[in-house]
Amino acid sequence: MAVFQSEDRQRMRRLQSEKAIQLAMQNRWQEAADVNRLILEHFPNDVDTLNRLGKALMELGRFADARSQYQRSVDIDPSNGIAVKNLARLTKLAEDAAETPTAVHSKPVDPSLFIEESGKTAVTDLMDVAPFTGIATLTAGDKLQLKAEGGVVRVLAPGGSAIGQLEPKIALRVTRLIAAGNRYSAAITSIDESHVRIIVREEYRDPSMRSRPSFPTQANEIRPYTKDSVFRPDLDDEDEDMMDEADVDVEASDSTETDMDASANNEDTDHDDDQ
Numbered sequence: 001m002a003v004f005q006s007e008d009r010q011r012m013r014r015l016q017s018e019k020a021i022q023l024a025m026q027n028r029w030q031e032a033a034d035v036n037r038l039i040l041e042h043f044p045n046d047v048d049t050l051n052r053l054g055k056a057l058m059e060l061g062r063f064a065d066a067r068s069q070y071q072r073s074v075d076i077d078p079s080n081g082i083a084v085k086n087l088a089r090l091t092k093l094a095e096d097a098a099e100t101p102t103a104v105h106s107k108p109v110d111p112s113l114f115i116e117e118s119g120k121t122a123v124t125d126l127m128d129v130a131p132f133t134g135i136a137t138l139t140a141g142d143k144l145q146l147k148a149e150g151g152v153v154r155v156l157a158p159g160g161s162a163i164g165q166l167e168p169k170i171a172l173r174v175t176r177l178i179a180a181g182n183r184y185s186a187a188i189t190s191i192d193e194s195h196v197r198i199i200v201r202e203e204y205r206d207p208s209m210r211s212r213p214s215f216p217t218q219a220n221e222i223r224p225y226t227k228d229s230v231f232r233p234d235l236d237d238e239d240e241d242m243m244d245e246a247d248v249d250v251e252a253s254d255s256t257e258t259d260m261d262a263s264a265n266n267e268d269t270d271h272d273d274d275q
Helices: 002-025 029-042 047-059 063-076 081-099 168-179 237-241 245-274
Strands: 121-125 143-149 152-156 162-165 183-191 196-204
Touching: 002 029, 002 047, 029 047, 047 063, 047 081, 063 081, 143 168, 152 168, 168 183
Parallel strands: none
Antiparallel strands: 121 196, 143 152, 143 183, 152 162, 183 196
16 A cells, blocks of 8 residues: 555656646746645655746745755755756845845736737847846846847846847847837746847837738748748848738739749740641
8 A cells, every 4th residue: 555655646746747847838937836835745855846946936036935945955965956056046146135225026927928929929039148147136027128229129127237139030120110110028038047038029010010010920930932032142031021921922923923924925836836
């Protein structure tokens, strides 16, 4: 009987761990934290669960709670690299917070920030990201500012410090649409020492842009047709990306009519030759 109970407990831990991981991958940090706490009720010394809980609490901006979880992990396994690294990071944040009266405090995350809408949102990793020591207090859900200048769109933290830049194609599109009257917002969806991922959202579409989506379907790199720019070196990739779907349809229609005319001419020529 004890063997079966032990197997059931281990199965429960595995299933709950998988659930916690999936929730974290979806940036559902509060739910992930709750599941990890449930696991710890039965397995209080599970280092992996302590680390996952620490990560979830960090993303929620609850740095003191996160630090205590990583400390528990280090106490159980002093050689655990994940816990050691994050504990050191959180210790530095705590020291910086003590010196800075305006330190970032714990705050709830608005789930609506992460909802993707076809044509209105784009999710992307930032380029030229600032050193992590300068942005370590930022978490998923933090709202950002976009500043377009000189064909570059810089992404700024709430305090105005630079975090990074939008990748060139998205930056070019956003710059043109902002100049046309559109307005955009941005928020962090995930952040760690190696990357910052954000969601850019269309907040207002100028009437002149009513038929032009801010961000065409995201599967731009996999298309059921061959790009004209492959055969036409005079057509710039960025200009082609700015074309509306309607433009593509018209071009396809014109091409079809041209092919039909050419075919008819060939038939006439063949007929004359026969005569």
